[in-house]
Amino acid sequence: MGRVGSTTSRGEQFRLRDVAVAAYGPTIVNSIGQGAMLPILALRARELGADVSVAALVVGLLGLGTLLASLPSGALVARVGERRALFFAGLLECVALVAAAATSSVLALGAAVMLTGGAWSVFMIARQGFIIDAVPPAFRARALSTLGGSHRVGTFVGPLLGAGVIHVAGLRWVFVMAAVFSLTAALFALMMPDLSADARAEHGRAGHASVLSVLLAHRSTLLTLGVAVVVISASRSVRTGLLPLWAEHIGISASTTSLIFALAAAIDIAFFYPGGWLMDHRGRAIVAVPVVAAVSVACFLLPFTSGAVGLAGVMVLIAVGNGLGSGIVMTIGADTAPTVGRAQYLGGWRLCGDIGNSGGPLLVAAVAMVAPLAAACVVIGVLGLLGTGWVGYWTRRLDRRLGQALAVNRR
Numbered sequence: 001m002g003r004v005g006s007t008t009s010r011g012e013q014f015r016l017r018d019v020a021v022a023a024y025g026p027t028i029v030n031s032i033g034q035g036a037m038l039p040i041l042a043l044r045a046r047e048l049g050a051d052v053s054v055a056a057l058v059v060g061l062l063g064l065g066t067l068l069a070s071l072p073s074g075a076l077v078a079r080v081g082e083r084r085a086l087f088f089a090g091l092l093e094c095v096a097l098v099a100a101a102a103t104s105s106v107l108a109l110g111a112a113v114m115l116t117g118g119a120w121s122v123f124m125i126a127r128q129g130f131i132i133d134a135v136p137p138a139f140r141a142r143a144l145s146t147l148g149g150s151h152r153v154g155t156f157v158g159p160l161l162g163a164g165v166i167h168v169a170g171l172r173w174v175f176v177m178a179a180v181f182s183l184t185a186a187l188f189a190l191m192m193p194d195l196s197a198d199a200r201a202e203h204g205r206a207g208h209a210s211v212l213s214v215l216l217a218h219r220s221t222l223l224t225l226g227v228a229v230v231v232i233s234a235s236r237s238v239r240t241g242l243l244p245l246w247a248e249h250i251g252i253s254a255s256t257t258s259l260i261f262a263l264a265a266a267i268d269i270a271f272f273y274p275g276g277w278l279m280d281h282r283g284r285a286i287v288a289v290p291v292v293a294a295v296s297v298a299c300f301l302l303p304f305t306s307g308a309v310g311l312a313g314v315m316v317l318i319a320v321g322n323g324l325g326s327g328i329v330m331t332i333g334a335d336t337a338p339t340v341g342r343a344q345y346l347g348g349w350r351l352c353g354d355i356g357n358s359g360g361p362l363l364v365a366a367v368a369m370v371a372p373l374a375a376a377c378v379v380i381g382v383l384g385l386l387g388t389g390w391v392g393y394w395t396r397r398l399d400r401r402l403g404q405a406l407a408v409n410r411r
Helices: 010-015 016-049 050-080 080-100 106-134 137-168 172-189 197-206 213-218 221-247 253-280 285-304 310-326 328-336 341-369 373-410
Strands: none
Touching: 016 050, 016 080, 016 106, 016 137, 016 172, 016 373, 050 080, 050 106, 050 213, 050 341, 080 106, 080 172, 106 328, 106 341, 137 172, 197 373, 213 221, 213 310, 213 341, 221 253, 221 285, 221 310, 221 328, 221 341, 221 373, 253 285, 253 310, 253 328, 285 310, 285 328, 285 373, 328 341, 328 373, 341 373
16 A cells, blocks of 8 residues: 555644644653552552452452543543643542542542543543644654653653652652642643634534434444454553463563563553554554554464563564554544544544453453463464454555545645
8 A cells, every 4th residue: 555644735844843742741741640550559459458359459440440431531522622621631630649649448549540540531532632633644643653652651651750759758659649740731731722622612503412423423433443443452451461470370570570561661662653654654554453463473472481581572572563553543543533523433432442451351361261371372362363354454444545535635
């Protein structure tokens, strides 16, 4: 296929750095807080008296909060706009994190964690909508890949800062630090221009479309490319469930496993912009397929590893695919989003991704319950190959459609 993202006259004058502060500043700041909080959620629950299973449940509530908030978040953004939604989400997350630091109840901690997940859902939908408005289509993939990369930078820096805070002040103060970052991100959002104000006012006069009506109108896309997004997201989340289990199975220490994951995070960050460039110039399939295929191949290779070097090699393979695919879910969502009902549609799109993120670890757990871990790796690898075919077929169709639309616009 030829270039999908050829430069328009508007694109020739556009520079990504012109919108960098408004587009990525809030995400980096917010993600630092998120990155600091995530590794110590279970530890905080244990500190409050939870057993191991309850602590794991508390961690899972973050994803559940994100999942449940996906569709309401789309409706909220449609009515108040991206700037105000980001501000309110930052404030809500700040309050939830302060509550998590102050509470002595595991139940209250779980509620705070769910609120944090819901706030993050609003945050990501609003960020995606802002970039769709701010960036020409020819630069869309690079812009959204950079958004994904900025989140990765935050989640890489966050645990390092969190470790310092724990050493100096104790576990609960990590939540206080994260709350400060959330509040800073909320104030950052107030500096953004409200690019969707005119369109939102027009849609408001005509009557805002319901989330259900928008999703039904675009059900064909959601049942094809939306399912591809479920596959991509599930593939990405498999590594967080499968690889630590295999590391423990072959006797690798927790600290070594953490270092291997840190290596993978660094590779993710290194590949996000090349992935965006490829999508803008060569289409979406060239990046979407490797995300799933790399995980599938890695699952087949995993049973042959017996030490840290082999495991690190498998993680590097996954990280290259995952890094290239930074922003792929948001990019395809932006490609397919309608003008009217965009925020509601993006809420449904976010739901597809959240289903995959939640479903990946559950798939690992389900297969591991009925089969040895090596056999589970093979089963997940086979499912990944099937998913690769689905993702490749529908993203190539999307590339052809985008190419045709570009050709029409050039005439």
